[in-house]
Amino acid sequence: MVHVTGKGTHLSIEECFRLVESMGHWVCIHEKEHNSIACHPKFQKLINEPHREMYVESWLSSFHIQDRSILRLILNHKQQAPKNEVTVRLLINGxxxxxxxxxxxxxxDELTCLIGKSLQTEEIRTIPKATLTEPFVSNNVDHLMTWLSLIDNQMSTTEENTSKENAYPSTTKSGSDSLYKRVKDIVERIPHGFAVISQEWEIIYINPTLEDIIGKSLKDIYKKNYWDVYPIDLYHNYFIQFTKALETKQVVQFQDYLYDVGKIIEVTAYPSDNELTLxxxxITQSKSYVEALRETEERFSLLAENVNEAFWIGSxxxxxxxxxxxxxxxIFGISITDLMKNPSVWLQYIHEDDRQKVLEGYKRMRMDKIAVEFRFKVPSGQMKWIRTKGYPLHRMGKTIVVGVHEDIxxxxxKEVLQSKSEQYKTVVRVAAGIAHEIRNPLTSIKGFLQLMLSNESGENQYSEIIFSELARIETIVNEFMLLAKPESEKALVDTDVVEIVQYSxxxxxxxxxxQNVQVEMVIDSDIPDIKSDSKRLNQVFINLVKNSLEAMEDGGELLVSGCFNQDEQNLVFKIQxxxxxxxxxxxxxIGEPFFTTKEKGTGLGIMVTTKFVExxxxxxxYDSEVGKGTTATVTLPKYTR
Known part of the structure; x- marks a missing residue:
């Protein structure tokens, strides 16, 4: 059972209804918490409403449009006085x-009771008019429309022969005169343009603000047809909107251009039975600001979406x-949504050796312009280098940090390649020097050994061994020379690379x-011959096979594969x-000068091999994984430039 509680009372809705009905009235009860109104059966019958409970807005729609402002105020604000009375118009059957x-x-605080009774014609002239107590004053209410509602109530009770010559009733009666002056003062002082147009499109009134906006005075356009002043063919949208308001009896709001004065205006049209209030x-200036802001935002969005860097603003x-x-x-492979939810989610992907450096850099960004570079492993597994710059901005006592992320x-x-290139140049210079210094003594040794061989005394039993070692030294020197001049004397001929691999x-x-190594060859049969240097390719594949076997001293598997990539027009060989x-x-x-994983290696072998291929x-x-092995992939173009 729903109850209505007042000062010292505890009544159900039905009991409240019967109590008011015994006085010959009907009642509606507003429950603020649920924003609903319980209606007495008599009220339901008056408005032809089948449901007892109605939402406030539905209930208000049962009253004249000019009376709804007062009723809405009553329902939305506390009433200080114990009683208040208001005279309004109820719409019968809409x-x-x-x-x-x-x-x-x-x-x-939650319940308001509205006790109503219907008035006869003679009662309308004598009943006290509505008064609003001070608690109803609110900055959120359109006071002008509220006052116009009160004016309309008073106008309805004045003599039927009230003058129609002006926009407002005759002011012969003192009460009407006082109220009219108050409203006139408001209308002429408000910062909005105000106009009244009759159903016959006659301009009845415009206030001084509107005169300034449109550049016309009331005395020049008074009683003129609106469409004579503003031709329909030029102001067609105005005609459509005003007609819509009059026909539907609904408030219409729109924005359009005022061609006479080159301004953008916002118009709100309030319809009544016999006139249109505007x-x-x-909004020309504000519209310009909005458009300028929108253009700026669009340009910034276009910039932000198309540059490689990521901009950010944080606390x-x-x-x-x-x-x-x-x-x-x-850049980071992390969604912005996830970062907004958890701003530290990206820290876990920073390389552990760089994480502390990044955290310290971010702390310093609160006070100074800082740049920090770090390695970042995106969720997909790729390792990237990121450069982040940030600096503080102080606005209205608040500090924010603005920055940019850049994938570097x-x-x-390129820096690594440049460093390797510098190292390579150094090695080349060293190799050329070594070759120059060794070649001359070798020539002398070779000559003396030839003399020794010409001696038939038989004391030259080690001569062949000496010559073999010298040949090996000469080969090493030649490799140094090739390293020093990798592009010199290339002999490009038709070369069967498959045959070279098999020979190696x-x-x-x-x-x-x-070593008990199991060898498997998987080589396509359609691999074509290419224009290349067979001697260099021999050395390349000999070095690669040799490196693989040295990595499997205790046995293992060696897979040699080859294919021809038709799309790329190149040969691909893998030694795995x-x-x-x-x-x-x-x-x-791998490939750096003097870097090797072997005890007695120099690192020059892989470097020479790489330079030969290039x-x-x-x-x-190279691809490698500890405990699983290494794969060397050689890619050779079909047509060498």
Whole structure:
């Protein structure tokens, strides 16, 4: 059972209904918490409403449009006085209006009782008019429309022969005169344009603000047809909107251009039975600001979405971000939504050796302009180099940090290549010097040994061994010379690379058998001959097979594969062993001068091999995993430039 509680009372809705009905009235009870109104059966019958409970807005729609402002105020604000009375018009069947008197009784903070009775014609002239007590004054209410509602109530009770010559009733009566002056003062002082147009489109009134907006005075356009002043063909949208308001009896608001004065205005049209009330605002300047702001935002968005860097704005604590540009997702592989929810989610992907440096850099960004570079492993597994710059901005006592993330992976890779190139140049210079210094003594030794061989005394039993070693030294020197001049004297001829690979394997037949290495060859039959240097390719594949066998001293598997990539027009050969493999950091240094994983190696072998492949227009790439082995991939173009 729903109860209505007042001062010392505890009644159900039905009991409240019967109590008011015994006085010959009906009642509606407003429950503020649920924003609903319980209606007495008599009220339901008056408005032809089948449901007892109605939402407030539905209930208000049962009253004349000019009376709804007062009723809405009554329902939305506390009433200080114990009683208030208001005279309003109730719409019967949604069309005809009937004057009723409502007595407002506040039962509690949540419940308001509206006791109503229908008025006869003679009662309308004598009943006291509505008065609004001070608590109804609110900055959120359109007071002008409220006052116009009161004026309309008073106009309805004046003599039927009230003058129609002006926009307002005759002011012969003192009460009407006082109220008219108050409203006139408001209308002429408000910062909005105000106009009244009759159903026949006659301009009845415009206030001084509207005169300034449209550049016309009331005396010049008074009683003129609106469409004579503003031609329909030029102001067609105005005609459509005003007609819509009059026909539907609904408020219409729109924005359009005022061609006479080159202004953008916002018009709100309030329809009544016999006239149209207009409120007009000049929004030219604000519209310009909005358009300028929109253009700026569009330009910034276009910039942010198309540059490689990611812009960001965050709090000084970095616990939240005000803005992050779309490029962030492309650089870091993390969605902006996830970062907004958890601003520290990206820290876990920073290389552990760089994480502390990044945290310290971010702390310093609160006070100074700082740049920090670090390695970042995106969720997909790729390692990137990131440069982050940030600096503080102080606004209205608040500090924010503005910054930019930049993917500098390519820059870092170029720096590494440049460093390797410098090292290579150094080695080349050293190699050329060594070759120059060794070649001359070798020539002398070779000459003396030839003399010794011409001696038939038989004391030259070690001469052949000496010559063999000298030949090997000469080969090493020649390799140094090739390293010094990798592009010199290339002999490009038709070359069967498959035959070279097979020959390279055959040279190590004894070692393969001795180490118990299982060899498998998977080579496509459609691999064509290419224009290349067979001597260099021989050395390349001999070095690669030799390295693989040295990595499998205790046996293993060696897979040699080859194919022709029709799309890329190149040959791809892979030498894959199941040896001990090497770590990622060591793998990155493969090819550096003097870097080797062997006890007695110099690191020049791989460097020479790489340079040979590159001199033939190809590439050499290594993949390795500790405990699983290493794969060397040689790619050679079909047509060497």
């Amino acid at each position: 069309e005809e209006s009937q004057w009723i008197q409502l007595k407002i009784v506040e039962l509690s 409120f007009v605002q000049d 000084s604590s970095f616990h939240d971000y005000d803005y992050i540009s779309p490029s962030f997702e492309r 992976t390519e820059i870092k890779e 394997l055959s040279l190590f037949h004894h070692q393969i058998k001795q 062993d199941s040896g001990k493999g090497i770590g990622k950091e060591q793998l990155e240094r 001199s033939l227009g190809g590439t050499l790439h």
